[in-house]
Amino acid sequence: xxxxxxxxxxxxxxxxxxxxxxxxxxxxxxxxxxxxxxxxxxxxxxxxxxxxxxxxxxxxxxxxxxxxxxxxxxxxxxxxxxxxxxxxxxxxxxxxxxxxxxxxxxxxxxxxxxxxxxxxxxxxxxxxxxxxxxxxxxxxxxxxxxxxxxxxxxxxxxxxxxxxxxxxxxxxxxxxxxxxxxxxxxxxxxxxxxxxxx
Amino acid sequence: xxxxxxxxxxxxxxxxxxxxxxxxxxxxxxxxxxxxxxxxxxxxxxxxxxxxxxxxxxxxxxxxxxxxxxxxxxxxxxxxxxxxxxxxxxxxxxxxxxxxxxxxxxxxxxxxxxxxxxxxxxxxxxxxxxxxxxxxxxxxxxxxxxxxxxxxxxxxxxxxxxxxxxxxxxxxxxxxxxxxxxxxxxxxxxxxxxxxxxxxxxxxxxxxxxxxxxxxxxxxxxxxxxxxxxxxxxxxxxxxxxxxxxxxxxxxxxxxxxxxxxxxxxxxxxxxxxxxxxxxxxxxxxxxxxxxxxxxxxxxxxxxxxxxxxxxxxxxxxxxxxxxxxxxxxxxxxxxxxxxxxxxxxxxxxxxxxxxxxxxxxxxxxxxxxxxxxxxxxxxxxxxxxxxxxxxxxxxxxxxxxxxxxxxxxxxxxxxxxxxxxxxxxxxxxxxxxxxxxxxxxxxxxxxxxxxxxxxxxxxxxx
Numbered sequence: 001x002x003x004x005x006x007x008x009x010x011x012x013x014x015x016x017x018x019x020x021x022x023x024x025x026x027x028x029x030x031x032x033x034x035x036x037x038x039x040x041x042x043x044x045x046x047x048x049x050x051x052x053x054x055x056x057x058x059x060x061x062x063x064x065x066x067x068x069x070x071x072x073x074x075x076x077x078x079x080x081x082x083x084x085x086x087x088x089x090x091x092x093x094x095x096x097x098x099x100x101x102x103x104x105x106x107x108x109x110x111x112x113x114x115x116x117x118x119x120x121x122x123x124x125x126x127x128x129x130x131x132x133x134x135x136x137x138x139x140x141x142x143x144x145x146x147x148x149x150x151x152x153x154x155x156x157x158x159x160x161x162x163x164x165x166x167x168x169x170x171x172x173x174x175x176x177x178x179x180x181x182x183x184x185x186x187x188x189x190x191x192x193x194x195x196x197x198x
Numbered sequence: 199x200x201x202x203x204x205x206x207x208x209x210x211x212x213x214x215x216x217x218x219x220x221x222x223x224x225x226x227x228x229x230x231x232x233x234x235x236x237x238x239x240x241x242x243x244x245x246x247x248x249x250x251x252x253x254x255x256x257x258x259x260x261x262x263x264x265x266x267x268x269x270x271x272x273x274x275x276x277x278x279x280x281x282x283x284x285x286x287x288x289x290x291x292x293x294x295x296x297x298x299x300x301x302x303x304x305x306x307x308x309x310x311x312x313x314x315x316x317x318x319x320x321x322x323x324x325x326x327x328x329x330x331x332x333x334x335x336x337x338x339x340x341x342x343x344x345x346x347x348x349x350x351x352x353x354x355x356x357x358x359x360x361x362x363x364x365x366x367x368x369x370x371x372x373x374x375x376x377x378x379x380x381x382x383x384x385x386x387x388x389x390x391x392x393x394x395x396x397x398x399x400x401x402x403x404x405x406x407x408x409x410x411x412x413x414x415x416x417x418x419x420x421x422x423x424x425x426x427x428x429x430x431x432x433x434x435x436x437x438x439x440x441x442x443x444x445x446x447x448x449x450x451x452x453x454x455x456x457x458x459x460x461x462x463x464x465x466x467x468x469x470x471x472x473x474x475x476x477x478x479x480x481x482x483x484x485x486x487x488x489x490x491x492x493x494x495x496x497x498x499x500x501x502x503x504x505x506x507x508x509x510x511x512x513x514x515x516x517x518x519x520x521x522x523x524x525x526x527x528x529x530x531x532x533x534x535x536x537x538x539x540x541x542x543x544x545x546x547x548x549x550x551x552x553x554x555x556x557x558x559x560x561x562x563x564x565x566x567x568x569x570x571x572x573x574x575x576x577x578x579x580x581x582x583x584x585x586x587x588x589x590x591x592x593x594x595x596x597x598x599x600x601x602x603x604x605x606x607x608x609x610x611x612x613x614x615x616x617x618x619x620x621x622x623x624x625x626x627x628x629x630x631x632x633x634x635x636x637x638x639x640x641x642x643x644x645x646x647x648x649x650x651x652x653x654x655x656x657x658x659x660x661x
Contacts, residue, residue, distance in 0.1 A: 067404025071289045082303040170206040184307055191306045
């Protein structure tokens with residue numbers, strides 16, 4: 001009798017424990033389901049963020065690589081063009097230096113002297129020129145009253161450097177000075193031959 | 199450009215500060231370019247400031263150090279200073295006078311343009327109303343920059359204005375169009391480390407390809423600074439109005455420019471104005487700032503972001519004061535935020551973009567942009583008041599809604615304002631962050647935004 005009561009009590013306790021554990025497990029299952037659902041949304045957001053950050057980073061790196069290689073190529077092209085322009089320039093200067101000092105050159109020198117004396121506002125000037133041009137310039141100066149050819153010579157491709165008699169004003173009309181003033185435009189024209197600019 | 203050179207004068211009457219006074223000069227013109235040659239054959243550039251009575255006052259850009267009255271000569275070139283321009287200047291680094299600083303040859307010029315620029319016909323100006331995305335939330339969201347605008351950054355010494363400027367230069371873009379975008383960056387009197395930072399940061403981000411840099415360093419002659427913004431703007435105008443590009447010009451630091459102007463003014467013994475700056479400071483600054491804009495019938499635009507560091511953080515100082523009269527708003531960096539480590543430390547309550555309202559909203563950015571921006575201004579302003587109140591009565595004495603406003607203040611500074619140096623946020627992200635900030639408030643507090651937008655974007659606890 002006593003053992004029957006004991007067994008029933010044990011069964012009852014077991015039954016209750018089983019029910020409690022069952023409901024606890026159900027609760028835990030529901031709880032973990034909820035947590036999982038919540039985490040999934042967060043995870044998806046996190047996943048999207050990682051993907052989007054990754055894309056941004058990839059885009060940044062692509063821009064960096066493309067940008068620097070484009071620039072590098074362009075800079076190499078610039079150096080090549082400059083080298084070619086320099087070569088063309090050197091050849092042109094050589095030809096100018098060796099050109100015939102005939103009648104047309106005397107006309108050019110006269111025009112250069114006139115431009116200089118007009119700018120300085122007087123023909124009473126001292127004219128400097130190169131060794132090669134002394135004769136041409138000397139004969140041209142006969143047409144400019146008060147002008148004199150300097151004893152000193154200057155190093156230049158051609159043309160004249162005109163100085164006022166008091167030495168305070170100088171007008172450099174040598175071919176070198178004129179070429180140097182026009183060099184940017186000449187560079188552009190040479191570069192255009194290489195198809196670099198319009 | 200002409201083949202005819204000018205006359206060289208060798209009678210120097212006086213050398214005074216950055217000025218050389220040449221005697222017995224005939225036919226010199228105001229603003230004419232001058233080549234000053236030393237006895238040793240070194241050449242420096244300058245320009246004519248004044249002519250008359252047989253004298254010409256020449257301002258030497260590269261300084262007069264080492265020049266003597268005897269042996270120095272000045273050649274008046276017969277033209278104003280010109281900048282050679284072509285598309286090839288993109289990706290190049292120049293000094294403050296526009297000479298290459300990157301070891302490459304001079305750019306092959308398409309044109310030679312007067313650095314003083316051609317004045318814009320006011321009748322031809324087009325009202326700026328197209329959004330520029332900088333990728334910096336506080337600017338895009340609340341102080342929006344539009345194409346053709348001039349929007350200065352007012353900063354203080356030691357603050358992160360140059361880092362912000364470099365970030366804008368790297369990230370700025372025009373969205374929703376295939377039109378080309380370029381950045382012209384003029385550093386005026388900056389330290390070598392800063393100049394190097396600008397160059398490196400643009401190079402590493404790949405943005406150098408679409409940028410032109412003009413770098414005048416702190417140890418370069420101060421007078422050169424007068425020219426730097428002008429050569430930069432000449433290149434910008436060419437790219438905008440001849441090549442049809444949208445150009446953002448960043449000029450940093452305009453305070454150094456004004457200092458150089460003061461130096462020349464003092465050397466010329468002019469009557470000083472406020473704090474010793476010349477009386478024509480306003481007019482002079484306007485010749486720079488007014489070169490921003492958009493023209494009818496032209497695709498491109500010139501947008502300016504000049505940066506100036508306010509001496510002693512004083513916003514009433516003549517430089518920010520006069521700049522503020524000319525420009526269309528200002529972005530003010532706050533010392534308190536900077537000390538707290540907030541980057542970018544923009545004090546939005548003192549900042550304003552006057553053209554923002556025309557550049558945002560439906561069809562330009564997003565329909566709720568203006569309203570959510572206003573709501574954030576309002577909430578942050580209230581948060582500041584509540585913070586001040588909490589300083590007196592303590593947090594315990596505050597109402598529940600006031601505590602929420604305090605949270606809004608923190609969230610605004612840490613979540614919205616704070617941004618990494620390399621973080622490029624698009625407009626959608628920026629606007630989401632603005633909504634996130636105000637979502638800390640009860641829905642009833644959102645009085646500046648239409649209900650339909652609250653319905654769509656509000657994510658607060660009572661959503």
